[in-house]
Structure formats: C-alpha cells, structure tokens
Amino acid sequence: MTAADRVVERVNELATGRPVAVVVAFLLVSVVALGGVTAISTSAGADQFTQDIPAQQALDEIDEEFESSIGGSATSAQVIVTEGNVLSRDALIRILETQDRLESRSTLRVGSTSSHANAVARQLDPSAETPGEQRDAVAAATPTELAAAIEAADESGSVAAQVSTDYNPTAQQADSAIVGVTYDVPEAATTARVETLQVRSVAVVDSVPGMEAGENAILFGDGILQSEINALLTDTAVIVFPAAILFILLFLLLAYRDPIDMALGLSALGVSVLWTFGFMGYAGIPFSDSLVTVFPLLVAVGIDFGIHIINRYREERMDGGGIGDSMRTTTDQLFIAFLLVTITTVVSLIANVVSPFDPNRDFGIVAAVGMVFTLVVFGVYLPAAKVLVDRWRERLPIPEFGSTPLGTGGSRLSRVLHVGVDLSRVAPVLVVVVVLLGGALGGAYGTGVDTEFSEEAFFPDEDRLETYSQLPEPLAPTEYTFLDVLTLFEEEFDQDFVGSVTLYVDQSVRDDDSLELIDRTTRNPPDTFATTDERRAQSTSVVTVIEERAETDPEFRRLVERNDRLGTGVPDRNVDEVYDALLDSSDEERARGYIAADRGSARIDYTIRPGVESAQAVADVRELADRTPLNAVATGQLVVNEAVIDLLLESAIRSLIAAFVFTAAFLMLSYRYLEGKAVYGVLNLVPVLATVGLLAGSMWLLDIPLTPINAPILSVSIGLGVDYTVHFVHRFVDEYTGGAPLQEALDVTIGGTGGALTGSMLTTVTGLGVLWLAVIPLIQEFGALLALGVFYAYLCSIVLVPSLVVVWDRYGSRVGLGLEATLREEGEAERGGR
Structure with missing residues (x-):
C-alpha cells in the first residue's frame, strides 16, 4: 500500500x-x-505596490525633507476653497477663520496652516502672526488698503502660487485657492491616526460660517484618501458578497x-x-x-x-x-x-x-x-x-x-x-x-x-457611482471626494498628476558649483520636456527661486552678482550666504520647497510637454539622472507609476x-x-x-x-x-x-x-x-x-x-x-x- x-x-x-x-x-x-x-x-490603494521602488523611496524623502511635497506628505492636507472670488474680503476672512479654528483645536494636532490670505494680511499688519490676528487685520482694512496689500503680496509671488490658474492680478480675482494644513505628528504615525485627525478637521472646516465641507471647501489628504479607499473596499463587499451569495445559493440549489x-x-x-x-x-x-x-x-x-x-x-x-x-x-x-x-x-x-x-x-x-x-x-x-x-x-x-x-x-x-x-x-x-x-x-x-x-485606477468613474447611488441603503456607496479633488487640481490649478517629473538631488548643495550643476540640468533638455524661449527646460528649483528673487529685490540681485564669477546669473561661490539671504526673505517658504533645511539635498521639477507618452518622459528623466554629475534619482508620481x-x-x-x-x-x-x-x-x-x-x-x-x-x-x-x-x-x-x-x-x-x-x-x-x-x-x-x-x-x-x-x-x-x-x-x- x-x-x-x-x-x-x-x-x-x-x-x-x-x-x-x-x-x-x-x-x-x-x-x-x-x-x-x-x-x-x-x-x-496604490501605495501597496510602490513601497520598495527607489523612485517611491526618493519621493518619500522629498515629502520628509521639503516643505512642499509631490503628491502630499502623509502628515499634511489641503483645503480646496472654491468661491466667487477667493481674494474678496469675505473670502479672505473665511479662509483665515478656518485656519484659526484648525490651529486652535489642540486635539487636531495642526502644526501650521498656510494660504494666500496670510500673505495679504502680513502686508496689512506685519506684526499679525496668528491667523486670528490676520483675520482682524483684513476685516479692519479699507478697500484701498486691501487692494494695495493684495498687489504687494502678488508682487512677492505669494498669491499666484496658491490660487487657481484663472487668477487675474489686475482685477484681483481668482475662483479657487488651496490652504495648506500640516499636522504636528511624527512621520511614523499610523495611517489610522492621521486619518482620524483629518476626518475631525473636516468637521471643523464645516463649522466656519460660509464654508460647506465637501462643497465649497474640500479637505483632502492621505488620511482622507486612505479612508475613502477603505470605504471602497467596504462598498464593494456590501454590493458583491450578497449578490455572490444569492447566485451561488441559486445554482447550488439547482446542482444539489x-x-x-x-x-x-x-x-x-x-x-x-x-x-x-x-x-x-x-x-x-x-x-x-x-x-x-x-x-x-x-x-x-x-x-x-x-x-x-x-x-x-x-x-x-x-x-x-x-x-x-x-x-x-x-x-x-x-x-x-x-x-x-x-x-x-x-x-x-x-x-x-x-x-x-x-x-x-x-x-x-x-x-x-x-x-x-x-x-x-x-x-x-x-x-x-x-x-x-x-x-x-x-x-x-x-x-x-x-x-x-x-x-x-x-x-x-x-x-x-x-x-x-x-x-x-x-x-x-x-x-x-x-x-x-x-x-x-x-x-x-x-x-x-x-x-x-x-491611483485613479482604484476609483470608479462618476457614471458608475451615480448609478450605484440610486441603490437603497446600505447598498448605496459612500460619497467620494477624490474624483472632485482630481478634477479641481487638473482644471483649476493645472496640477495634472502626470504633468511633471522630478530629480531628487541626494547630496549636499553647499559646494560652490552646486547651483551651477543644478542649472546645467535644464540645458539642452530632451524633446519630452517643455522648454523656454532660451531652449531650456521649463523647471523649478532653488536656482529659479534665486533668479526670480533677484529680479524683484535689488539688494539680493547685487549679492548674486558679487558671487557669480562666470556671469551666468547663478552664484558659484559663497552659496551659503546666498541661501541665508533667500531664506530670510518673503520667498523663504517657496525656497524651502526646493532645498532641505540642512541643505543636504535639493529638488528639481520639470514640466512635461502635453500629450507626451509617459514611458518616454520617464525614460528621459532617468537618463538625465544618470548623466548629471549630481547624485540624483528620478522620481515623481509619473516615474513611480x-x-x-x-x-x-x-x-x-x-x-x-x-x-x-x-x-x-x-x-x-x-x-x-x-x-x-x-x-x-x-x-x-x-x-x-x-x-x-x-x-x-x-x-x-x-x-x-x-x-x-x-x-x-x-x-x-x-x-x-x-x-x-x-x-x-x-x-x-x-x-x-x-x-x-x-x-x-x-x-x-x-x-x-x-x-x-x-x-x-x-x-x-x-x-x-x-x-x-x-x-x-x-x-x-x-x-x-x-x-x-x-x-x-x-x-x-x-x-x-x-x-x-x-x-x-x-x-x-x-x-x-x-x-x-x-x-x-x-x-x-x-x-x-x-
């Protein structure tokens, strides 16, 4: 046997x-x-499949080291405000009131918030430090003072970066704006913890008169996203399992x-x-x-x-x-x-x-x-x-x-x-x-x-959700904000999730030639990159922030010229002195999005031409990372995908x-x-x-x-x-x-x-x-x-x-x-x- x-x-x-x-x-x-x-x-969600990919690891380091991240840090969120005009007095007051309530609730662990309203209020009252004080400054300003403050904030570059692309500086009007929210929790905090804080924050936003969460004020972050993805799993189980059991019972009855x-x-x-x-x-x-x-x-x-x-x-x-x-x-x-x-x-x-x-x-x-x-x-x-x-x-x-x-x-x-x-x-x-x-x-x-x-592949299209919304409870699915947020980012802020790629420079940028090397990565760009009239890649880095600051600040321009031995407009000595001056200016927040606090790394964002195949764009940025003398890693959501x-x-x-x-x-x-x-x-x-x-x-x-x-x-x-x-x-x-x-x-x-x-x-x-x-x-x-x-x-x-x-x-x-x-x-x- x-x-x-x-x-x-x-x-x-x-x-x-x-x-x-x-x-x-x-x-x-x-x-x-x-x-x-x-x-x-x-x-x-998509994060399950990207954990061990070098491009994702670089993306995670960017989220940790820079104040503005690609695709959002796990401990940050954005409130997308849609008004008739987000530069009107009423809208500015509502936005600052929202920031004040978010920062005042200790249980929310909100470390800081930022918006174009902060910049406008600081022009009115430089001593106003909290959102509450800034709200009062805006409320007390005359129409002439407010218009002048908006113009001054615009000249510093603090308005256009946080409002929609329909922004008209002359009319001082824009339809939408983004309010950044950063939570004071460790980077290692559990997803469930961040999700809880962000869900609570939605209720606070909704408590502000004139703000309707999910309508004209949508709070969105990784915690909310994870919550919605988990809800997708639940909704799928609620719809699929009963149907599967019903059909299985029917055919088993016929079989047995x-x-x-x-x-x-x-x-x-x-x-x-x-x-x-x-x-x-x-x-x-x-x-x-x-x-x-x-x-x-x-x-x-x-x-x-x-x-x-x-x-x-x-x-x-x-x-x-x-x-x-x-x-x-x-x-x-x-x-x-x-x-x-x-x-x-x-x-x-x-x-x-x-x-x-x-x-x-x-x-x-x-x-x-x-x-x-x-x-x-x-x-x-x-x-x-x-x-x-x-x-x-x-x-x-x-x-x-x-x-x-x-x-x-x-x-x-x-x-x-x-x-x-x-x-x-x-x-x-x-x-x-x-x-x-x-x-x-x-x-x-x-x-x-x-x-x-x-990430979008994990979410259903709007027509399917609309059809399922007709189902009786508990079969009707959750109302998801992800699709609305995606539409707003692409249509209002021109932030297409696949419209740019990034080089993460994983080395100190304090050497004399650091800024020159960063600038060289924009010269003779591949055909997939959008270019300027000077045949340079359309990009954003600490170099572009320096150049833009030099155009509006004569004293800073003279500092750059003194440290530009090659005459290229890019400092090639005493770069730490240039960084100190830049970070001591009104462009500090923007600069910190492209250079780490310890100056041990930097980031360069490149714009991709419309209609370019993703695979070719990624191949080009990877080749750029390989050939530059900088220790660089190609990253960005497009590269990860x-x-x-x-x-x-x-x-x-x-x-x-x-x-x-x-x-x-x-x-x-x-x-x-x-x-x-x-x-x-x-x-x-x-x-x-x-x-x-x-x-x-x-x-x-x-x-x-x-x-x-x-x-x-x-x-x-x-x-x-x-x-x-x-x-x-x-x-x-x-x-x-x-x-x-x-x-x-x-x-x-x-x-x-x-x-x-x-x-x-x-x-x-x-x-x-x-x-x-x-x-x-x-x-x-x-x-x-x-x-x-x-x-x-x-x-x-x-x-x-x-x-x-x-x-x-x-x-x-x-x-x-x-x-x-x-x-x-x-x-x-x-x-x-x-």
Missing part, C-alpha cells in the same frame, strides 16, 4: 467510522479561527436539488473561508484590494469539491451501495484527485511569491493556505458530515429530495455534455488542432495587452513560468508515482495551456490592461485549469484501468464527472462574475478574468480532453506511449494482484 493509499484509508476511517468526532473537531477549530478574523487590518446537501456544502464553504481569514489575522496579513478575490476563488474551488463529493456519492448510492461503502468508494476515487488539484493550484498560487509586489505575494500565500484548508474541509469534514446526516435521515422521518447525479441518464444536460465525446469519435485530430490553434492565437494576441497603474508598470509584465511572466514549470513537474511526478506513467501529466497540461492562451487573448480583445491587481491571473488560471482537467483525466484513468473500453470509459466519465464539472462551472462562473458589480474597477476586471478562466478550463476539459485522449491512444502507440498499451497493462496487473 502506497503512502497515498494510506492517507485515503485514514480519511475513510475518520469520515465513516467517527463522523461525530470529525464534525466536532472542525467546529472547535472554527471557533479558534474566529479570533484571527477579529484581528484583521486593512491596506488598500436537496436543501440538506446544499446546507452541508455551504457549511463546508463557510468553514474553509473562516479558517483562511482567521489565518490572515493570526499571520498579520492585512486585507487589501488583491485579497478581495481570495473569497470567490476559495468559493470556486470549494463548490467544485463539494459538488464532486455529493455527485460521486450519489452515483454509488444509485448502484445500491450503503452509506459507509458509498462514501469509501467516493473518497477512494476523489481524494487523490482533490490532492492533485490542491497541490497544483497551490503551486500556481505560490508562484506569486516571486512577484515584486507585496500584495501579490500576500495573495499567493493566503490563497494557497486557503486551498489547503479547502482540501482538508471538503476532503474530511464534508464526507463525515454527509455520512452523519444520511445516517440520521435513515432513522428520522425526513422527506427525500432530489438525489440523482448531475448529467446522468438521458437528460438534456447529458446530451449536451456528450458533444465532446461525440466529436472525439468523428474528428478528434481536428478538435485538438482547432482548440490548440485558438489557444496559440490567443496567446499571441495577448502579448499586446497594455499595462496600467495609477512607470516603475510599477515596468515590473508588471515581468512579474506576470515570471509567475506564469514558475507556476507552469512546477505544476508540470508535480503532475508528471505524481502520475509516475500513482499510475506508473509520467506522460499522463501531459494530458492535464495541454488543455491548461489552451486555457491560458485563450484568457490572454480575451484580455486583449476586451481591452483589459494588466494591473497589479490582476497580474496573478495567468498563473492562477493554471491552477483553475488543472482543477477541471485533473478531475476528468483521473476519473477516465480509473474507469479505463478498470476494464472499460476507451469510448465507454469516456462516456462514463462525461456522464458522472462531466455533470459535476458543469454544476461547479455554472456556480463558480456566476459567483466570480458578480465581481463585475464591484465598485473598484480593478476588482471588476479581475472577477471577469477569473470567470472567463474557469469557463475556458471547463470547455477545454469537456471538448478537448476526450479528443486528446483518443489522439494520444491512436498515435502514441507508435512510440510505445499509447493509452491502450499502458493503461491496459496497469489495469491487468492491478486485477492480477488482487
């Missing part, structure tokens, strides 16, 4: 001999798992046709999912966008296992077997198939640990552990529970429900399922060629699939290759051990390759780009494909070695296992397909791809495998590998041994 046989025998003993003990033991473990579920945290059997199957699903999420909590793995798909994936495999167990058990009962004997035969045949399916699926999932993205690695680990739990639950618990319940049903007056296996007899489903077997009789070679050619063409088309990554995109395809291909190689090796070794022939593993792999090819082609056809969320789909499709082919091939081998002729073995397999596969496919495709209802677009697409992967795997199993078996039998014998020669010998040897 082999080790596999001993495992199956032990399962039989537990399921049929001690079913009560098994059920009680599983329920006790489930209680323990509940403790882990309560410890699960959440992690969502017995409410008691359906309840057993659902209880097994519940236990496997509970154990998986309990593991996440105990392992400290946060629930993220990627892990939303684990639930339907486990449900897919669990439904498959459950229907196979019940369907096969019913076959044996129809043949007159008793409860215990029928379940022993069922587990004898199916547990090994379940084991093969589980290990191959685990291999395809674990292949994601080679991904450079933490969420994808977490997805692979959690889903693989969940698959092992699913095997244990459906391989041990469900048989034991079924035996226990059926023994009770024999003793109690419980009515009998539908108990015939799916796909047997002369049912309409049976006739449809036999199409693949019928085709294998008349044109097996043609079927194999057509399906494999379709898979190859799909794979070829799939090489043209786009890659995509951005492009770095993720570069890794996406590499990650997907690496995971796919790892999944295929390990799956192929395992299947061939397993069949060599179990049946004596490694070539049987090939019968499982060929349909899987067709499935992967068809799925890749569908991504191209449906214009679904490769994203960090769906990057595991190709490797996962191997596991899903093997799930179906293993069941078919394992049942066929069992029937054929038992003495049935080839076509008869195929007929029995398609009638029994084919019916179970069909019920599993319908339930799984529906359960996964409801992910299309998700609020998050990336999860929508992943759900559609998972559903397509299951459907293609099913089609290849039902249509391709019968013809593949016939072709292998017909032509493999010429090289001594035919099924007739191998399977018959093994069957006769097994029967002779008995």
